[in-house]
Amino acid sequence: MANAFAHRLGATTAVGGIALASEKDQPSATVKPLAAGGLAYLCGTLADNLEPAPHPNRRQFFHSWAVAGAVGYGVYKTYRWKAKTTAQKYVRFASMVIELAAPI
Numbered sequence: 001m002a003n004a005f006a007h008r009l010g011a012t013t014a015v016g017g018i019a020l021a022s023e024k025d026q027p028s029a030t031v032k033p034l035a036a037g038g039l040a041y042l043c044g045t046l047a048d049n050l051e052p053a054p055h056p057n058r059r060q061f062f063h064s065w066a067v068a069g070a071v072g073y074g075v076y077k078t079y080r081w082k083a084k085t086t087a088q089k090y091v092r093f094a095s096m097v098i099e100l101a102a103p104i
Helices: 004-022 032-043 046-050 065-080 086-101
Strands: none
Touching: 004 032, 004 086, 032 086, 065 086
């Protein structure tokens, strides 16, 4: 079983890498990959924090297929959301990062 650091490192690497790869066609670099990696690091153990080890139902709800399906659907809907304002763009970005980082 992976520890908290391994979860956070995996989330940081995966989500930061996805954000970096999505910017390859941009004319200039932005801080999005760094911000995505940092937020992913903070959310990498979200499921474990919501359902801690001493909890009697450890890994029964937040580590279930139902939650995985709900997160997948949330990622799909968030990805297809066309943000119009700057605030909506930030919310969309943060939502994508949290949804991708939490289950890792």
